[in-house]
Amino acid sequence: MTKTNLTSVDVDTLYLGGVAVTATAAELNKSFDYEYELLATTPVAPSIKNGVIRIAKTSAGVVTATLAPPVAGTDDFKRLNIINFQTQTNLLIVTEGFGGAGSGEDTCTFTNVLGSSIELMAYNGHWYITGQNNVGVA
Amino acid sequence: MTKTNFTSLDVEGHDGSTGGLYIGGTLVTATAAELNNSTDFGTTQTVATNTAITVKNGVALLTTAGALTTTLALPVSGTDDFKRLRILDASGQAHTVAIATTGFGGGGANFIKATFSGIIGDSLNLIAYAGIWYVTGVHQVTFGVA
Numbered sequence: 030m031t032k033t034n035l036t037s038v039d040v041d042t043l044y045l046g047g048v049a050v051t052a053t054a055a056e057l058n059k060s061f062d063y064e065y066e067l068l069a070t071t072p073v074a075p076s077i078k079n080g081v082i083r084i085a086k087t088s089a090g091v092v093t094a095t096l097a098p099p100v101a102g103t104d105d106f107k108r109l110n111i112i113n114f115q116t117q118t119n120l121l122i123v124t125e126g127f128g129g130a131g132s133g134e135d136t137c138t139f140t141n142v143l144g145s146s147i148e149l150m151a152y153n154g155h156w157y158i159t160g161q162n163n164v165g166v167a
Numbered sequence: 168m169t170k171t172n173f174t175s176l177d178v179e180g181h182d183g184s185t186g187g188l189y190i191g192g193t194l195v196t197a198t199a200a201e202l203n204n205s206t207d208f209g210t211t212q213t214v215a216t217n218t219a220i221t222v223k224n225g226v227a228l229l230t231t232a233g234a235l236t237t238t239l240a241l242p243v244s245g246t247d248d249f250k251r252l253r254i255l256d257a258s259g260q261a262h263t264v265a266i267a268t269t270g271f272g273g274g275g276a277n278f279i280k281a282t283f284s285g286i287i288g289d290s291l292n293l294i295a296y297a298g299i300w301y302v303t304g305v306h307q308v309t310f311g312v313a
Contacts, residue, residue, distance in 0.1 A: 039171070150292075
């Protein structure tokens, strides 16, 4: 098979083996272009919206992290996996509530176990909980 | 850096294993179908009546002031493999999603109906594989008999 090398390519419509790739570049990036952030201080506001966040303060004590709401449309389908990386009952606060549910659903408390985690997906301006392990939401 | 523009480009030899599209010298082993099922977030179905959830790759948004009784067809083995469906409660009701007797995850009679707790933000997250909807994560959703 002959291989053609191109330094940079801009394709309006890409086909692979005759099948159109219907996923947009933005969708591909949201699915695969992950970032990483370490939360080592408190209080703190995570800055990334797509990737993995580990909570691990350098000295003992609970971290309180407040996560800003995602931007409707622009951030839709971005995902965060937030992992407790220290034996503390760390807190994750979403002021408008997970899924926009308000004050009764605005605080995620991790159990003081390594590996406690929560998975969030952005949709229409809210963070929805799509998975969880050893956390409580109230 | 020289950029080459194409209106339409078909990497005809792409088979996901022996040749096709390379990025930075590395073969992309995912096929177009795999890329589409995994990353094409599809459409949003707003579910406002007691009806079937028909979207298979995307979001089903449950709305209405009363609890919805919905159904979800099984995915097609092969064609729908790895599609992801997120069912989100946007109205805070005890909605239900019923599936065929195979059950969620192939769990049978005790996993035929998913019931939301009645709080906005509840979610049921599924991935399709081999004709079954597998649960990848939930928030305040329980499973039971039909």
